[in-house]
Amino acid sequence: MAFAQTPNCSSASKFYSKDSINITTFGASTVAGMGGFSFQPDLQKNFESCYVGKTVSITNNGIPGETTTQGLTRFSKAIEGRTGFIVIDMGANDAQYIVNKKMKIADTEKNMRYYIEESLKHKLIPIIATIQFYNDKNNQFLKNCNLVVKQINAAYKKMAASYHVYVADVNQSIGRDFGLYQDLIHPNAKGYKLISFVLFDAINEAIEEKLLVIGINQNYPNPVHDVTKIGFSLSQAGKVQIKLYNMLGKAVRTLDDEYQGSGYHEISANLSDLSAGVYIYVMQVGGQQLSKKLLLIK
Numbered sequence: 001m002a003f004a005q006t007p008n009c010s011s012a013s014k015f016y017s018k019d020s021i022n023i024t025t026f027g028a029s030t031v032a033g034m035g036g037f038s039f040q041p042d043l044q045k046n047f048e049s050c051y052v053g054k055t056v057s058i059t060n061n062g063i064p065g066e067t068t069t070q071g072l073t074r075f076s077k078a079i080e081g082r083t084g085f086i087v088i089d090m091g092a093n094d095a096q097y098i099v100n101k102k103m104k105i106a107d108t109e110k111n112m113r114y115y116i117e118e119s120l121k122h123k124l125i126p127i128i129a130t131i132q133f134y135n136d137k138n139n140q141f142l143k144n145c146n147l148v149v150k151q152i153n154a155a156y157k158k159m160a161a162s163y164h165v166y167v168a169d170v171n172q173s174i175g176r177d178f179g180l181y182q183d184l185i186h187p188n189a190k191g192y193k194l195i196s197f198v199l200f201d202a203i204n205e206a207i208e209e210k211l212l213v214i215g216i217n218q219n220y221p222n223p224v225h226d227v228t229k230i231g232f233s234l235s236q237a238g239k240v241q242i243k244l245y246n247m248l249g250k251a252v253r254t255l256d257d258e259y260q261g262s263g264y265h266e267i268s269a270n271l272s273d274l275s276a277g278v279y280i281y282v283m284q285v286g287g288q289q290l291s292k293k294l295l296l297i298k
Contacts, residue, residue, distance in 0.1 A: 007197055009050035010204040010264075014233075016211060020055040021047050022084030023203065024124070026075065026115070030132070030195075031062030031089050034186040042196035057084075067093045067103065068111035075115060079122050085203055086119050087168065088112070089129035091156070092185060095148040099141065105148065109155050116163050125210060127202050128160045129195075130171035134185050135178045142184065168202035170195055208233070208263045216242075216283045216290045219269075223295040226272035230255065232283055237261045242283045244269070255281060271296055 025031050025040060032038070040058050047056045061078040063071070068090050079086060091112075097103040112128070119126045130153040136142035153171050160167045173194055174180055180191035187195060217231035230242065240260045244253040255269050271279075276298045282291040 007046045007050060007200050010201075010208065013050040013052075013204075014215065014217065016051060016054070016207055018054070018211065020057060020084075021051060021203075022082060023056075023058045024061065024079055024082045024084070024086040025058060025089065026061040026071070026078050026086060027089035027129075028062060028066045028071070028093055029064035029186060030092070031060065031087075032064050033060070033062065033192075034064070035182050035188070037182070037187065037189050037192045039187075039192045039195040039199065042193050043199055046196055046200040062089075065093060066090070067097055068108050068115075069094075069103065072111060072114065075118060079119065079124060082122070082124065084124065085127055085206065086124045087127045087129060087199055087203075088115050088119075089131070089168075089170070090115075091152045092131045092134075092149070095131070095134075095145040095152060098148045099144045105151055105155065108152055109159065112156060112159055116159065116165060120163070120165075125206050126160075126163070126165040127168050127199065127206065128156050128165060129168045129199070130156055132171050132174045132185065132187070133176055135181055135183075137178075139184075166202050166206050168199045170198050173198045210262075211235075214285060214288055214290070216281075216292060218292055219281070219294045223297045224271055225297060227268060227270050228294065229266055229268050230281060231264060231266045233264050234260055234262050234285065236286075238286045240265075240283065240285045242267070242281055244271075245280045245282060247278055247280075252279070256283075 040060055044056055044058050091108055094103055094108045098105060116126050131149055133146050133149055134142040136146050157167055180187055182188040214235055215233045219228045219230045240256055242256040243251045244255055246252050256267050274296055276296050279294050280291050
């Protein structure tokens with residue numbers, strides 16, 4: 001399996017207003033890194049390639065072998081003074097403890113609630129990573145662990161929905177492709193690169209929904225022959241009006257006049273019936289007005 005060397009840059013990168021992107025990663029061995037591999041370097045490269053000029057800070061707070069219960073005592077220190085995002089990737093060791101009847105799934109759920117609530121209290125944006133399957137070929141114990149992994153991941157997704165936080169579905173992306181593993185559970189270089197893309201996408205989703213300034217993109221294609229697209233971003237829901245004006249200041253087309261939710265949006269406009277020339281499109285929302293020029297050619 002081959003992966004792209006760089007990610008597809010989200011439109012979030014065009015409208016992100018802060019000077020830095022800060023990501024705290026917390027968990028056990030998958031976070032700590034194993035066999036000389038980890039996801040943090042690739043995640044750093046992903047953000048630096050798309051968010052040009054921004055300072056990217058990623059901390060590694062992973063300790064191999066820990067359960068979610070064992071991690072509780074160091075969580076406060078891990079998030080102390082941190083801002084931005086926190087990736088919580090933990091629970092695979094819980095599955096073994098649960099199968100061995102040393103823990104219950106209710107314990108894992110309680111611990112994850114603590115991590116989420118403490119993160120939110122410290123104004124961090126949680127990204128909950130689902131845990132990957134064990135390579136359970138010819139191993140009944142690990143087959144039993146994977147049944148628990150499914151339950152834990154279902155609980156994590158339900159919890160994330162109830163707290164309105166974000167899921168990085170590592171389990172879905174890796175699936176049962178054990179060619180991405182270096183042993184029974186830990187990713188190899190390709191596996192970690194895939195995890196970096198999954199986390200990158202989840203954090204971008206959070207940026208688009210929570211941290212974007214209001215902005216409007218240059219239309220594309222430009223110059224326009226007939227149909228063009230215009231992207232715009234909202235920091236919160238509001239009534240959006242986008243009108244197209246000719247160089248005499250006359251409104252010739254209303255391109256959008258709807259209530260829109262926060263995040264990134266894109267509209268398509270067919271301008272084939274208009275005369276060639278320079279036009280200005282103007283977006284009004286929340287008392288703000290933004291504009292850009294487009295060139296229509298025949």
